[in-house]
Amino acid sequence: MNLHDYLIVLRRRWLSALVVALAVLAATTAVTLILTPQYTATTRLFFGVRAGESATDLAQGSTFTEKQMASYEEVATSPLVLGKVITALSLDTTTEDLAKQVNADATPGTVVLEISVAVTDAVAAADIANAIARQLTATVGSLTPEQADGAEAVRATILAPAKKPLDPS
Numbered sequence: 211m212n213l214h215d216y217l218i219v220l221r222r223r224w225l226s227a228l229v230v231a232l233a234v235l236a237a238t239t240a241v242t243l244i245l246t247p248q249y250t251a252t253t254r255l256f257f258g259v260r261a262g263e264s265a266t267d268l269a270q271g272s273t274f275t276e277k278q279m280a281s282y283e284e285v286a287t288s289p290l291v292l293g294k295v296i297t298a299l300s301l302d303t304t305t306e307d308l309a310k311q312v313n314a315d316a317t318p319g320t321v322v323l324e325i326s327v328a329v330t331d332a333v334a335a336a337d338i339a340n341a342i343a344r345q346l347t348a349t350v351g352s353l354t355p356e357q358a359d360g361a362e363a364v365r366a367t368i369l370a371p372a373k374k375p376l377d378p379s
Contacts, residue, residue, distance in 0.1 A: 247378035250328040251335035253343045254369040257282060257321040257350070275364055278354075279316035282323055282366075285353065286314035286346050295341045312342065322369065332374050339372035 220227065257275050285291060289305040292312070296303060313326045325346075327339040351362035 246330050248328045248330060249332040249335045249375045249377075250326050250379035251332070251339040251372035251375050252324055252326040252370075253339045253372040255323045255325070255343055255346065256367045256369050257323065257364055258367065259364055275321050276319070278364070279321060279323065282346070282350065283314040283316050285349060286323065286325055286342060287312050291342060291345045291349055294345050295338065298345070299337060299341055301338075308338070312338075323366075325372075327372070328379060332376070336372040336374045340368075343368050343371070 257279070259275050287309045292305040292308050295301070296305065296308060301308065311327055311329055313328075314323060315326075316323050323346075325339055325342050327335045327342070329335045329338065347366040347368065350364055350366045354362065354364040
């Protein structure tokens with residue numbers, strides 16, 4: 211078939227094609243209107259080691275932290291962190307349900323963790339993301355071995371707090 215043949219078929223079946231196109235448009239519009247909008251807020255954390263006595267100590271500490279990033283992703287969505295967030299914000303949810311709304315992702319090859327929260331309220335999304343970041347920074351120190359002087363070996367710092375999203379995601 212060439213272009214001319216397709217145009218002949220389209221001329222004969224134009225009404226069917228129009229009906230199908232309108233039906234798809236109507237279905238898409240209905241689904242869009244029915245879905246509840248979700249707002250996503252994101253915060254970023256940097257994980258660093260306490261400086262050692264030498265460059266070797268610092269390199270080993272940095273390598274240790276980088277290898278632990280997958281574990282920190284898990285800790286961010288764990289009941290250990292989310293339970294305290296629920297209590298602090300007086301949320302009416304469970305740790306399992308909140309974990310479904312949270313995504314923690316470590317950028318490969320770095321010690322940066324990005325935490326995103328997707329919920330139906332823009333302000334709540336930012337509040338929850340920031341509360342998780344604060345709680346995670348408090349929790350990380352207790353999960354790593356202490357140094358000889360009792361200081362935390364790994365410390366998390368909030369690089370960018372979550373802001374209220376302006377548009378649904």
